[in-house]
Amino acid sequence: MAVDDFNRADSNDLGVNWTESDYSTPNSLRILNNRLRMGEANGIAHYNGTFADDQYVEATVTGMQFGDGQTGIAVRVSGSQGGFSAYAAILWPVSGRVRLYKYVSAWIVADAQVELANVPYTLLTDGVLQFSTVKIAAIGATIKVYIDSVEVISVSDNSIASGNPGLIARSSYWVELDDWTGQSLSYDITADAVTNGSITPAGVTSVVGGGSQMYAITPDSGYGIFDVLIDSVSVGAVSSYNFTNVAEAHTISATFGPLMGQRALLKIRPENCGHITINDNSPQYWFQHGDNIVIEPVPDAVYALKLYVSDFPDAALTTGEPDSLPDEFHSCIVDFACYALSMKLKKWKQAAKYYNIYVKNLTQRRKDYIDRKAEKRAIHQIPNNIKYGGTRQ
Structure with a gap:
């Protein structure tokens, strides 16, 4: 001044x-x-x-x-x-x-x-x-x-x-x-982290007109970022936010929740049957049409999910599985990627949505694919790694 x-x-x-x-x-x-x-x-x-x-x-x-x-x-x-x-x-x-x-x-x-x-x-x-x-x-x-x-x-x-x-x-x-x-001219940015985490800098920060201000959103140990609001509008579970070319007052707030014991509900809606493994461990989760699978992720754990779908409930894994999926399965990989990203962001409802689409499309494509095979026993798998909690990659 x-x-x-x-x-x-x-x-x-x-x-x-x-x-x-x-x-x-x-x-x-x-x-x-x-x-x-x-x-x-x-x-x-x-x-x-x-x-x-x-x-x-x-x-x-x-x-x-x-x-x-x-x-x-x-x-x-x-x-x-x-x-x-x-x-x-x-x-x-x-x-x-x-x-x-x-x-x-x-x-x-x-x-x-x-x-x-x-x-x-x-x-x-x-x-x-x-x-x-x-x-x-x-x-x-x-x-x-x-x-x-x-x-x-x-x-x-x-x-x-x-x-x-x-x-x-x-x-x-x-x-x-x-x-x-x-x-x-300066404008106030008000940060409110409530509980179970922090926003830095905290409180009210004055920023000169046209200037920038970076904020870090950090959960307490055992907690994750559930959502960040900028001027009462969600920008997702981001760990940082940068206000640029500031020309008015703003607010930033964050909500946090415990990571331990959080359950991811996967609603399985395939036309047939199949099973899913987590990190190749037993038991293998068999599902029928309409089944739900509930898992309790551990913070910072890496999950390798493999989904197997067959038109026969007792179908066994056989040798000679292809190294890559046929072209008709590629769009299913996109659906799975959307599901994986939703899991990373801890948006369970959105994850379930994409998982349902993924399984339904995969099941149909699987059925169409194996129907062309005389023995009708071929099985395909889609592996993927999902990191739950911690820093998003």
Whole structure:
């Protein structure tokens, strides 16, 4: 944040924190009686330093001289006189207008400025100020002007993308300013991990406009990430999330659940019969049409699932099984991959859906395939490895 209350000796020099671009004579802005007003000529100045592209300037108006002077505040100021760029909010006292101008590689002259907005506003009544503060903000391609925190102008323009907060003065009348503030806009991101895990960084983090913020989602020991919500919308069981080009407030929350004892319910809906092995261990899980298989995965274990389907319940494994499946079975592998991914993400309902599709299609293709064989006893298998829990691969 940049702040200047101008509480120093009267001078035509704004000081080391400011860079002034002069129009006709040096020091076109001046400090008088601890206030800022127009000096000897038109001019524009910006506060030195590094600022985000999204920024605002606010100042207190303490006096106005009769006449339509053009003195005000500016954002995204860059360049030098004869080639400076800025968005400027200009106050016109007598005519009672608030105007928003842009200057793109321009001089401070009427034919170089582009008027983006011109709205009526009672600034003076019988010489008495009718307001106290003026503010201009640049948020992406939106430029806003406020009087006493009330928005009076909002336009869209993307001509000037960056620069510094500043001041501007033009013509022979003056508007007196005090308590000038220029700041990069920032937005709060609120993280809420509830229990059984954490989100880092925690709590409320302020991010400057256009900036980024990375979050890590970490479950406690024995727990897994069930879901992550960004602005109340699920993005899945991700272990990290990066907010980029931040231009508004956000929320991130996560829910966790125990991994031990979690059951994966596989609803088997084949037309015939078959069996499934886990890590080649006994017992082999035989199933009939409509059977359910329930397993209790262990965190970080690797499961090699093999499914065997036959049109005969007592079909035995035979030698001479092919090293790879015939072409007609390849689409089933895609279904199994979808099931495996759902298992990794611990989305049981989705896993069951893809498993049902997989088994049904595989069964039909298996039947069609072996029906072409005289002995009708050939058996095919589809192996796959599934890692449950831990880091997704």
